[in-house]
Amino acid sequence: MSIFFSRQCEYAIQGVLYLALKPQGEMTSIKELTKRLDIPYHFLAKILQRLATTGLLTSAKGPTGGFALGKPAKEITLFDIVEAIDGSDFMDKCVLGFPECSGKNPCSVHSTWGRMRDEIYQMLVSKNIAEMAREMKKPEYRAAAG
Amino acid sequence: MSIFFSRQCEYAIQGVLYLALKPQGEMTSIKELTKRLDIPYHFLAKILQRLATTGLLTSAKGPTGGFALGKPAKEITLFDIVEAIDGSDFMDKCVLGFPECSGKNPCSVHSTWGRMRDEIYQMLVSKNIAEMAREMKKPEYRAAAG
DNA sequence: TGTTATTAGGACGACTTACTCTGAAACAAC
DNA sequence: GTTGTTTCAGAGTAAGTCGTCCTAATAACA
Numbered sequence: 001m002s003i004f005f006s007r008q009c010e011y012a013i014q015g016v017l018y019l020a021l022k023p024q025g026e027m028t029s030i031k032e033l034t035k036r037l038d039i040p041y042h043f044l045a046k047i048l049q050r051l052a053t054t055g056l057l058t059s060a061k062g063p064t065g066g067f068a069l070g071k072p073a074k075e076i077t078l079f080d081i082v083e084a085i086d087g088s089d090f091m092d093k094c095v096l097g098f099p100e101c102s103g104k105n106p107c108s109v110h111s112t113w114g115r116m117r118d119e120i121y122q123m124l125v126s127k128n129i130a131e132m133a134r135e136m137k138k139p140e141y142r143a144a145a146g
Numbered sequence: 147m148s149i150f151f152s153r154q155c156e157y158a159i160q161g162v163l164y165l166a167l168k169p170q171g172e173m174t175s176i177k178e179l180t181k182r183l184d185i186p187y188h189f190l191a192k193i194l195q196r197l198a199t200t201g202l203l204t205s206a207k208g209p210t211g212g213f214a215l216g217k218p219a220k221e222i223t224l225f226d227i228v229e230a231i232d233g234s235d236f237m238d239k240c241v242l243g244f245p246e247c248s249g250k251n252p253c254s255v256h257s258t259w260g261r262m263r264d265e266i267y268q269m270l271v272s273k274n275i276a277e278m279a280r281e282m283k284k285p286e287y288r289a290a291a292g
Numbered sequence: 293t294g295t296t297a298t299t300a301g302g303a304c305g306a307c308t309t310a311c312t313c314t315g316a317a318a319c320a321a322c
Numbered sequence: 323g324t325t326g327t328t329t330c331a332g333a334g335t336a337a338g339t340c341g342t343c344c345t346a347a348t349a350a351c352a
Contacts, residue, residue, distance in 0.1 A: 002151060002232040007310065009148070010243030029328070038245075043311050049330070062319025063327040078255075086148040097156030099184075108278040109224075112269050116262065123258050132254040153340065175298065189341050195300065208349025209297040 009085040011039050012047050016056065016081055020073040020133040027066035047085070054084045073130035082124060091121065155231040157185050158193050162202065162227055166219040166279035173212035193231070200230045219276035228270060237263065 005013070014037050022028055030048065034041045048067050051057045058070045069076065082088070094101035094110070095117075101107040151159070160183050168174055176194065180187045194213050197203045204216045215222065228234070240247035240256070241263075247253040 002155070002228060002234070002236040004150065004236070004241055005148060005243070007243070013242050014244065031328090040311055042313070045329075046311090046331095052329095059329060060319080061317075061327085061329045062321095064320065065318085065328045067329090082148060088148070090148040090150070095150055096159050097151070097153070098160065108281040109269065109273060112273075116265055116269070119262055119265075123255065123262070127255060127258075135254040173298095177298085186341055188343070191299075192301090192341085198299090205299060206349080207297090207299045207347070210350065211298045211348080213299085 005082065006086050008047055009082055011037070011044060012051060012081050012085045013078065014039070015044060015048060015067075016051070016069070016076065016129055017133055017136065019057070019067060019069050020076075020129045021136070022068070024072075025068060027060055027064060027068050029066040033067075051081070051084055056080060056084060069129075073133060074128045076129040077125050078127045078129075078132075079121070079124035091117065151228065152232050154189075154193055155228055157183070157190060158197060158227050158231045159224065160185070161190060161194060161213075162197070162215070162222065162275055163279055163282065165203070165213060165215050166222075166275045167282070168214070170218075171214060173206055173210060173214050175212040179213075197227070197230055202226060202230055215275075219279060220274045222275040223271050224273045224275075224278075225267070225270035237267065 015033055018033055018037060019028055030041060030045050033039070033048075034044050037044070048057060048059070052059045052067065052070070055070050056076060057067050059065070059067050079088075094107055095113045096107050096109060098107045101110055103110075161179055164179055164183060165174055176187060176191050179185070179194075180190050183190070194203060194205070198205045198213065198216070201216050202222060203213050205211070205213050225234075240253055241259045242253050242255060244253045247256055249256075
């Protein structure tokens with residue numbers, strides 16, 4: 001299928017980004033998130049729970065409860081979210097699937113792909129959520145979160 | 147899951163690469179391929195059939211039958227195989243899954259990811275099978291195909 | 293012509309991912 | 323304490339992907 005992130009991971013990123021747009025510490029209910037982001041309610045609930053257990057988010061039950069970032073937005077990178085949901089196997093597996101492919105025994109796209117993978121990794125760790133949220137507030141971007 | 151190619155696509159690439167190492171026009175049976183590449187027999191059969199219907203491979207039944215490249219190896223690119231199996235949707239979908247994301251309305255990684263995607267595309271179209279097969283023959287690479 | 297080696301193609305099962313449902317637990321407000 | 327709102331937890335459903343099996347078609351060859 002040639003994808004990069006799983007659906008779950010996409011939703012996780014969108015959710016965290018939405019929370020980052022809120023005043024720090026403010027709790028947001030799944031209902032609000034699900035409505036604004038157009039993601040199935042229970043599915044998103046599962047994903048947020050998962051992010052909460054890894055510490056990326058905090059949660060509170062009851063009325064006025066909901067989810068919020070577990071630490072300052074600028075300390076959360078895209079990679080943190082990807083790793084929590086999808087894992088980071090893609091970093092060390094041969095892109096063509098050759099089991100024998102390694103540094104000493106490289107397949108024909110090993111070095112090229114390796115370079116690109118490093119760039120992707122750099123993008124993931126250098127992009128923090130605070131920065132991304134700021135960019136999304138700009139008038140150029142009027143999307144799901146407002 | 148953070149992958150790039152599906153399992154099917156990986157197998158397809160490995161299979162075509164193996165065929166490219168053979169003298170031109172020589173038929174190779176699934177049995178040989180499956181044994182050398184360690185891919186489930188019937189699953190590989192399906193994949194090769196699919197590649198044959200798109201013209202990338204030719205096939206012949208009966209004894210002495212099998213599969214062979216449908217055109218010169220240097221005219222087949224990685225992209226041809228990927229497109230035949232996985233399609234090329236990844237080229238124009240937002241990597242974060244925002245349905246509203248587009249050139250006019252870019253998400254916060256839109257341009258960065260776009261650049262990387264272009265690089266990946268360039269890699270896929272510039273790598274032809276003949277070249278890759280040559281590299282695999284070098285002593286540095288002694289893998290599945292020999 | 294019959295046998296054997298091979299692909300073609302459809303039906304099927306297992307497994308994974310995406311998504312739903314339900315009931316319980318926690319909590320705040322009254 | 324009661325009530326309503328929310329997350330938590332786990333099981334259940336649906337769809338897609340991975341992989342198997344079986345039968346038919348085809349070609350070589352004795």
